[in-house]
Amino acid sequence: MLTETTETISPDLFRAALSHWASGVTVVTTRDAAGQNHGFTASAFSSVSLDPALVLVCLDNRANCFDAFDSSEGFVVHLLARDQQELAGRFASKGADKFAGSGVTLSPAGQPLLPGALARLECRTERRVPGGDHLILIGEVHQASEREGEPLVYFQRRFHDLTPAG
Template sequence: MHSWGVLTETISPDLFRATLSRWVSGVTVVTTTDAQGQSHGFTASAFSSVSLDPALVLVCLDNRANCFEAFDNSEGFVVHLLRRGQEELAGRFASKGADKFAGTQPEWSPSGLPLLPGALARLECRTERRIPGGDHLILLGEVHHAEEGEGEPLVYYRRGFHGLDGGAQSLT
């Protein structure tokens, strides 16, 4: 049996970020509306399924994000799994201060949430719980509707967008 002892050292944010850049993740854009009906969204690579019964997913949102308040108070959100070719959309939703919905023609879910066209898949969720997680807010959502499409997923690896064939696409 191995004993870890007491772990007292902390890792630097730069080393942590560099190490995690070696993790391949799918790219999602998460959308919601605020109490005034204005659309908000962000790009999230921190997304995961949690449970099949009930169907639960989680996404993580930076506490400093401009859209934080909208998501912290929303009753629901939509996770869009992006496909290859949507790098510009992912970059725009990752930018601070950008008009995130510029040039898009969102559709609307029956519950009034913005749906971005062209996603590989979409999951419409009711916000089940909000969990503080360091400098992020973890949103746990119960999936009430899902749509799937065809195509190749967009993935993020070593600070760049890629397809499954490994071809890199720059954010700039």
């Protein structure tokens, strides 16, 4: 009798393989119905579509901010500049008062905006798709701002500056 076996990669090997992917770093924010700001650092970000303008970000199901993102109407993706490593660390720390002293303001749509990013993408939550132990948040970008500057880069579990090649 043929038996089907399911082979799965070990989490350690999966993490080690993914550590070779260099990415930018984002901080994603939202505001809950009670007026509380929430946010987390994310490298699992991608553009999805140009027309309509869609992006995605993946949120760990165990994140403290999960419920806020799972129920909010929108979110803001901040593409971080090279001098925002402290902000990236703060929004990756559980329990920290992440917005204290951050200079947060509210967008016309009522979402938290942080200063200093290279770009900000203000999104309406278009769809939420379960993705294993993460939730894929797909947002339609309805407002954006951007400026010149060098990005913060994450590679091999460390932050880096981008050094132009050539």
